[in-house]
Structures are given as structure tokens and as C-alpha cells.
Amino acid sequence: xxxxxxxxxTLNLVVAIVYAAILWVMVQQRRLMDKQLEAMQAQLREAxxxxxxxxxxxxxxxxxTLVTVGxxxxxxxxxxxxxxxxxxALDVTYFIHERGTGIVWIVGGLNPVGAGELSQxxxxxxxxxxxxxxxxxxxTYADVFGNRYWTLYEFVTQAHIFGEGxxxxxxx
Amino acid sequence: xxxxxxxxxxIDVKPIPPEEIVTLxxxxxxxxxxxxxxxxxxWMARGFxxxxxxxxxxxxxxxxxxxxxxxxxxxxxxxxxxxxxAPGEKVAExxxxxxxxxxxxxxxxxxxxxxxxxxx
Numbered sequence: 001x002x003x004x005x006x007x008x009x010t011l012n013l014v015v016a017i018v019y020a021a022i023l024w025v026m027v028q029q030r031r032l033m034d035k036q037l038e039a040m041q042a043q044l045r046e047a048x049x050x051x052x053x054x055x056x057x058x059x060x061x062x063x064x065t066l067v068t069v070g071x072x073x074x075x076x077x078x079x080x081x082x083x084x085x086x087x088x089a090l091d092v093t094y095f096i097h098e099r100g101t102g103i104v105w106i107v108g109g110l111n112p113v114g115a116g117e118l119s120q121x122x123x124x125x126x127x128x129x130x131x132x133x134x135x136x137x138x139x140t141y142a143d144v145f146g147n148r149y150w151t152l153y154e155f156v157t158q159a160h161i162f163g164e165g166x167x168x169x170x171x172x
Numbered sequence: 173x174x175x176x177x178x179x180x181x182x183i184d185v186k187p188i189p190p191e192e193i194v195t196l197x198x199x200x201x202x203x204x205x206x207x208x209x210x211x212x213x214x215w216m217a218r219g220f221x222x223x224x225x226x227x228x229x230x231x232x233x234x235x236x237x238x239x240x241x242x243x244x245x246x247x248x249x250x251x252x253x254x255x256x257x258a259p260g261e262k263v264a265e266x267x268x269x270x271x272x273x274x275x276x277x278x279x280x281x282x283x284x285x286x287x288x289x290x291x292x
Contacts, residue, residue: 065181067181105215105255106234107234109207109234109235111236120237122234123229123233125256126244126252129251129253
């Protein structure tokens with residue numbers, strides 16, 4: 001190898017090293033940008049969660065008020081919901097259904113419920129049926145952004161289960 | 173457990189001519205007409221086929237607290253099920269079609285007048 005060829009090879013090597021260095025820097029920058037993007041997306045998700053949490057309604061079923069009708073009629077239960085969340089509950093719909101099967105027999109709509117407020121009343125005319133038919137009450141509602149939530153209330157145990165999205169335990 | 177309410181609610185139950193329930197069901201506006209009517213038919217098909225009472229509830233019905241028609245159903249085992257249907261043409265037609273049979277069976281027709289009074 002003469003001096004000219006050696007110079008060419010050396011030049012090629014230098015150029016290759018420079019290209020590799022440029023590529024390495026670009027890859028590092030890309031990685032850095034990806035990390036920054038991920039961090040920004042996480043911040044956005046957190047901000048969205050905070051925004052949603054600041055408007056999250058939670059409807060709880062209040063104990064019933066018994067309305068005496070007079071013999072031989074059994075008493076009627078008047079039910080109301082309380083919004084124990086921090087945002088208004090919109091598109092409030094209640095379902096009285098069998099607990100196990102999710103088969104509905106009464107569906108009803110209620111006016112929006114503000115945070116901390118009680119809903120309008122709804123009646124359960126023959127409340128003794130609730131135990132005979134193993135009944136439960138599911139309420140579905142939405143926040144101001146259109147996110148859906150639900151509350152399942154079991155009459156026998158008086159237990160509440162809260163969920164997000166559409167309830168899957170109902171047969172409509 | 174029941175709670176005491178600041179409001180006093182009473183229901184005044186009186187007999188009502190069956191034809192009046194048909195008229196009320198037809199002529200009363202509802203934001204969700206015939207709401208629950210399909211559930212009524214479904215449960216009748218599931219064995220709760222005997223109608224033992226028909227009532228006109230003046231308030232607190234399923235459609236945003238408006239009036240409703242109450243049907244008390246019974247199955248062969250004697251289990252009872254009450255369904256509240258919002259007024260509408262379908263339910264009015266359903267009552268009209270079955271009116272004579274229900275009258276023959278002695279089904280009571282009642283008007284449930286809901287009276288609310290705030291105590292404080």
C-alpha cells in the first residue's frame with residue numbers, strides 16, 4: 001500500500017467515524033426526545049385524571065323513607081340518591097333488577113344531581129318484593145365530560161359497589 | 173333502616189273508573205312515553221302473567237318523577253312484581269285491549285294521589 005492509498009483509507013475511516021458520531025448523536029437526541037415526550041404524555045394524563053377527579057360525581061343510595069298508605073296496602077318506599085362526589089351527575093338513570101341475572105323490571109330517569117345534593121324522589125311501590133326477588137338497584141350517570149359511572153346497591157346487604165364505564169351486570 | 177324525612181308524604185288511594193286510566197295514559201304527556209312497557213311485556217312472558225292491580229300514580233314515576241301507571245303482576249308461585257310504566261299510546265292500547273278481561277277478574281283500578289308536605 002503506497003502513501004496515496006493509505007491516505008484514502010485513512011480519509012474513509014475518518015469520514016466513517018464522523019458519520020458514526022453524527023448518527024450516535026442523532027440517536028441519543030431521539031432517545032432524549034422520546035423520554036421528554038413520554039414525560040409530557042404522563043403529565044397530560046395526570047392533568048386529565050386531576051381534571052376528571054375534580055368533576056367526579058358519586059351517587060350513593062340513601063336509606064328509604066317509608067310512606068304509609070293505610071291498610072291493607074303495604075308501605076311504599078321512597079328512595080333518593082345523594083351525590084357524595086365533587087361534580088354534577090348528569091344523565092341519571094336507575095334500574096331495579098334481579099341481582100344475579102341483571103334482568104331489569106323498572107328503569108327510570110332522574111334530573112341531574114349537583115355535588116352534595118339529593119336527587120329527586122322515586123318510588124318502589126311494593127318494597128317487600130325486593131327481598132323476594134333478590135333485587136338490586138343500579139344507577140348510571142355521567143360527569144360534565146361525558147365519562148360514565150355506575151353505582152350498584154344491594155337491598156339485602158345495603159352494600160354499594162362503584163364503577164366506571166357502562167355496567168356489565170345488567171341485561172337491557 | 174328507614175330515615176325520618178322533613179317532608180310528610182301521604183298517598184291517597186281511591187278507586188278510579190278503568191276508562192279514566194286509559195284516557196289519562198293516552199292524554200298525559202311524558203318525556204319518555206311507554207317507558208318500561210317492554211319490560212312489562214317481558215315479565216308477563218316470563219310467567220308473571222296475572223294482572224292483580226292497575227293504578228294511576230300521580231307523581232314519582234319512572235320518567236323524571238312524572239305520573240305512571242302501576243301494574244301489579246303475579247306468577248303461578250304467588251310471587252308479585254310491581255312495574256311502573258310511563259304514560260303513552262302503547263300502554264293505553266294495552267289497557268284498552270285487556271280491560272274487559274280484567275274487569276271480569278275483579279282487578280281493582282286505583283288512583284294513587286301523592287301528597288307531599290314540608291314539615292319545616
